[in-house]
Amino acid sequence: MIEIKNLDFSYKKTPVFSNINLSFPEGAIYGLLGENGVGKTTLLKLICGLQRPTVGNCTVDGMTSHDRLPEMLQRIVFMPDEVTLPDGATPQQYVNELAPFYPTFSQGTFLHLMQELEVEPDRKFKEMSFGQQKKSLIAASLSLGTDYILLDEPTNGLDIPSKSQFRSSLSKIADEGKTIIISTHQVKDVENLIDPIVILSHNAVLLDASVQKITEKLYFEYGGEKRDDALYSELLPSGYMNVVPNAIGAESQLNIEALFNAVLRNKNTIKELFK
Amino acid sequence: MNNSFDIQRFGRLVLHDVKRCTPRFGTVGAMMISELTFTPLMVLSQGFLTQDPHGAGYRLSLMVLMSAFISSMIPTQLYSNVGKKKTGVYFAMLPASKWEKYLSMVLLSLVIVPLTLLVANVAIDTLLTAVHAPYYHKYLWQSEALQRIEPAMVCNCALAFIGSTLGFIYANAVQNKAWRNTMCIVLWLWLMVGLFAMIIFEIAGLTGYGWYLVAAQALLAALMGWLGWNKMNKMSY
Numbered sequence: 001m002i003e004i005k006n007l008d009f010s011y012k013k014t015p016v017f018s019n020i021n022l023s024f025p026e027g028a029i030y031g032l033l034g035e036n037g038v039g040k041t042t043l044l045k046l047i048c049g050l051q052r053p054t055v056g057n058c059t060v061d062g063m064t065s066h067d068r069l070p071e072m073l074q075r076i077v078f079m080p081d082e083v084t085l086p087d088g089a090t091p092q093q094y095v096n097e098l099a100p101f102y103p104t105f106s107q108g109t110f111l112h113l114m115q116e117l118e119v120e121p122d123r124k125f126k127e128m129s130f131g132q133q134k135k136s137l138i139a140a141s142l143s144l145g146t147d148y149i150l151l152d153e154p155t156n157g158l159d160i161p162s163k164s165q166f167r168s169s170l171s172k173i174a175d176e177g178k179t180i181i182i183s184t185h186q187v188k189d190v191e192n193l194i195d196p197i198v199i200l201s202h203n204a205v206l207l208d209a210s211v212q213k214i215t216e217k218l219y220f221e222y223g224g225e226k227r228d229d230a231l232y233s234e235l236l237p238s239g240y241m242n243v244v245p246n247a248i249g250a251e252s253q254l255n256i257e258a259l260f261n262a263v264l265r266n267k268n269t270i271k272e273l274f275k
Numbered sequence: 276m277n278n279s280f281d282i283q284r285f286g287r288l289v290l291h292d293v294k295r296c297t298p299r300f301g302t303v304g305a306m307m308i309s310e311l312t313f314t315p316l317m318v319l320s321q322g323f324l325t326q327d328p329h330g331a332g333y334r335l336s337l338m339v340l341m342s343a344f345i346s347s348m349i350p351t352q353l354y355s356n357v358g359k360k361k362t363g364v365y366f367a368m369l370p371a372s373k374w375e376k377y378l379s380m381v382l383l384s385l386v387i388v389p390l391t392l393l394v395a396n397v398a399i400d401t402l403l404t405a406v407h408a409p410y411y412h413k414y415l416w417q418s419e420a421l422q423r424i425e426p427a428m429v430c431n432c433a434l435a436f437i438g439s440t441l442g443f444i445y446a447n448a449v450q451n452k453a454w455r456n457t458m459c460i461v462l463w464l465w466l467m468v469g470l471f472a473m474i475i476f477e478i479a480g481l482t483g484y485g486w487y488l489v490a491a492q493a494l495l496a497a498l499m500g501w502l503g504w505n506k507m508n509k510m511s512y
Contacts, residue, residue: 045512050364050367051511052509052511068372068373070278070281070370070371070372071278073368073369077368080361080364082361084356084361084362084364086295097291097294097295100290100291101284101287101291102370
């Protein structure tokens with residue numbers, strides 16, 4: 001389990017997090033959402049030990065992240081947003097270099113994922129587009145067999161078919177009990193995939209709840225009139241979509257974009273609703 | 276699992292680092308070939324360097340200097356991405372301890388690369404002597420200069436090389452800050468000047484002065500090693 005306790009973090013004099021507490025139990029696909037610059041990438045870096053908290057602690061299975069112990073590093077993989085790969089190497093050579101360090105690496109999974117994502121494992125990175133490089137990195141990261149997979153903006157640069165292939169691959173991996181944390185601002189790409197959802201704001205965690213809890217507390221109404229009590233309303237071709245407090249316990253289909261906007265515009269109300 | 280040092284994991288890491296160098300082999304290879312061809316070219320084109328009785332001794336000096344010069348710069352090429360925010364993530368997330376990672380850098384820079392150069396240098400020199408190339412009159416080990424070399428001079432040469440290489444690992448690979456690079460280049464130049472001075476003193480017959488310098492060089496090398504390790508231990512991305 002990943003645990004963040006009373007964590008403060010700042011870049012020199014710019015505070016990013018102030019006394020945040022979060023936990024990520026095993027076996028779920030967590031969605032880490034937030035506006036640009038709120039610290040989504042920083043949080044992932046703190047989890048995998050690439051950054052050191054100013055105050056507080058972040059642990060992975062009880063091991064302090066920033067110690068970057070081999071035992072911890074063997075259980076966690078981080079795929080950054082910006083791809084930096086050895087130009088002269090091929091994806092197969094890349095995983096061959098990594099494989100000896102990960103006892104759980106599966107060559108079969110790697111080849112299967114590469115085939116699903118339609119990338120040739122023996123083609124040099126320098127001959128690939130950004131999207132193909134990204135897909136190779138996704139396949140490599142998922143085939144290492146680590147318990148925790150941290151993905152920063154994984155769908156950036158992927159075409160539409162690749163995005164659905166990515167979602168399907170990730171669902172299969174999650175079924176094996178892996179913990180996946182996806183940081184993204186492209187919420188449509190990961191809709192129906194992420195659960196629970198964590199929304200970050202400057203310095204704080206605005207929401208940390210499962211989809212079930214969200215739909216228990218909020219009602220997503222489609223195709224009606226604009227409501228005065230709505231936390232967020234948006235005009236769609238079929239009418240207004242309203243996000244309102246779910247007073248009667250009605251069932252509805254979550255819309256992550258609408259949720260995100262509702263949370264950002266009603267920080268205090270949301271905190272009260274979900275406390 | 277031993278999280279500090281595991282010999283099998285360390286072996287895998289060294290092998291990984293050696294393999295990982297191959298995409299950069301272009302630059303590193305060019306540097307090594309320049310070093311290996313420098314001495315023969317100097318000797319063959321400038322006979323004055325090989326006039327008896329110092330022929331083999333001069334060749335040896337030239338080889339040592341050039342090997343030290345090139346070897347101390349090679350870590351910059353091999354590990355220049357380690358301290359960078361974007362490219363360093365791969366290295367930082369590799370499942371090995373920080374200590375193993377630093378030790379692997381040191382082993383490659385201080386032992387594997389220089390040893391490869393030394394063996395190649397001696398092999399080329401032996402071959403040229405065997406085929407009686409111009410000015411190659413004696414094998415290196417037959418040089419009278421070898422018998423006159425002071426232990427202090429050997430220690431100074433070795434420590435100058437170790438100190439400057441560790442300094443380069445710290446400044447270029449681990450620290451990755453321009454002002455530190457500058458500081459390190461100045462330091463490296465100072466060490467090289469010291470090395471040249473020692474050779475000149477040696478040739479001029481002034482011996483027995485060098486143990487103070489050995490102590491100073493050892494301290495400097497230790498400082499560079501500590502700075503590199505300390506930074507590596509605390510590095511964030």
